[in-house]
Amino acid sequence: xxxxxxxxxxxxxxxxxxxxxxxxxxxxxxxxxxxxxxxxxxxxxxxxxxxxxxxxxxxxxxxxxxxxxxxxxxxxxxxxxxxxxxxxxxxxxxxxxxxxxxxxxxxxxxxxxx
Amino acid sequence: xxxxxxxxxxxxxxxxxxxxxxxxxxxxxxxxxxxxxxxxxxxxxxxxxxxxxxxxxxxxxxxxxxxxxxxxxxxxxxxxxxxxxxxxxxxxxxxxxxxxxxxxxxxxx
Numbered sequence: 001x002x003x004x005x006x007x008x009x010x011x012x013x014x015x016x017x018x019x020x021x022x023x024x025x026x027x028x029x030x031x032x033x034x035x036x037x038x039x040x041x042x043x044x045x046x047x048x049x050x051x052x053x054x055x056x057x058x059x060x061x062x063x064x065x066x067x068x069x070x071x072x073x074x075x076x077x078x079x080x081x082x083x084x085x086x087x088x089x090x091x092x093x094x095x096x097x098x099x100x101x102x103x104x105x106x107x108x109x110x111x112x113x114x
Numbered sequence: 115x116x117x118x119x120x121x122x123x124x125x126x127x128x129x130x131x132x133x134x135x136x137x138x139x140x141x142x143x144x145x146x147x148x149x150x151x152x153x154x155x156x157x158x159x160x161x162x163x164x165x166x167x168x169x170x171x172x173x174x175x176x177x178x179x180x181x182x183x184x185x186x187x188x189x190x191x192x193x194x195x196x197x198x199x200x201x202x203x204x205x206x207x208x209x210x211x212x213x214x215x216x217x218x219x220x221x222x223x
Contacts (some may be wrong), residue, residue, distance in 0.1 A: 035212075038159075044217040045149070045157065045200050052210045059210045062115065095156060100147060101202065102168065104156040 002026045004096050004105035011111045014015045017084040022096030022109045024077040027105060033099035034079040038092040039107075046092075048081070053099070116140065116205035118215035125221040132188040134218045136201030139182055146184035147202040148177055150195075151217075157200065161186060188220070196222045 024032065026068040035050030049060035049070055058070050068080045079096055093107040120139040126132045136146060145164050149157040159168050161177035164184060174189045183204075188195055202213040 037214075044198075045151075045202075045214045047202070047212045047214060049210070055210060063210060100159070100162050101149065101157070102159050102162070104158070107156055 001034070002098055004098070004103055006094075006096060006105040006108045009109040009111070011113065012083045012086050014086050014087055014114055015110060016112075017082060018086060018092050018110050019080055019082040020096075020110070022067050022079040022081075024079065029077040029079060033070065034070070035097050035099070035101060036068075037095045037097060037101065039095070040089070040092040043092075048094075050099075054091050069104040083110075086110075088112050093095050116207070116211070116213050118156050118213055120199075120215035120218045122216070123219045123221065125223075127192050128193055128222055129190050130189045130221070132195070132220055134188075134199050134201075134220065136184045136185045136186075136203075136215050137182050138184075138203055138205075138215075140206040141152060141179055141182050141184055141203060143206050146177065146179055146204050148184075148186045149200045149202065151200065152197045160199075183197060184197045188218075191220070191222045193222050195222055 003025045005023045010018050011092045012018050033051040036048040038046050071080045091112045094105050096105040148161040150160045153159040160171050160175045164179040165177045176187045178185050198217045200217045204212045
């Protein structure tokens with residue numbers, strides 16, 4: 001059974017960056033393909049990007065290209081999602097999930113406010 | 115950009131069959147996935163690869179796909195099935211990008 005535990009809530013100012021972590025247990029990160037999804041308050045789910053095993057690279061949604069970076073530390077089985085140039089519209093719950101979005105983290109609330 | 119279209123809401127009485135549709139041009143070639151999200155909780159996968167049910171998901175949940183439409187069916191819907199449901203798939207352009215439908219609020223009362 002895979003468990004994903006995310007870092008705690010963050011409050012950031014516009015223009016800043018945020019880095020959310022996702023600790024994997026039950027499997028090693030090398031056995032999984034990680035994705036990131038966000039959900040703004042009262043809105044639907046939005047795929048941000050994830051690792052594509054066919055290409056062997058991380059694919060980002062066009063909307064976030066240039067602003068998001070997804071990385072992994074296999075020594076600690078932790079995945080990271082960093083979003084830069086934050087604006088108020090980035091206020092959302094950010095989720096990590098495994099391939100096919102089979103297993104999900106508990107979510108991390110990121111609030112962007114001046 | 116690729117889009118998946120879902121009805122905003124579906125309403126049924128307990129014990130009735132609920133059907134939630136998802137339309138997308140690439141669905142004849144690409145799998146659909148379905149997620150249930152209850153208020154304040156992380157989503158849960160209920161159907162993957164069009165019609166497969168993860169372990170622990172009740173048998174009343176089933177999925178199908180035909181042409182450009184995928185359907186999530188809840189046979190004998192229960193009050194506890196009231197939630198938002200999202201379909202998820204990828205387009206066939208080769209850019210390996212994924213997208214969610216807008217979500218459907220299922221009301222069971």
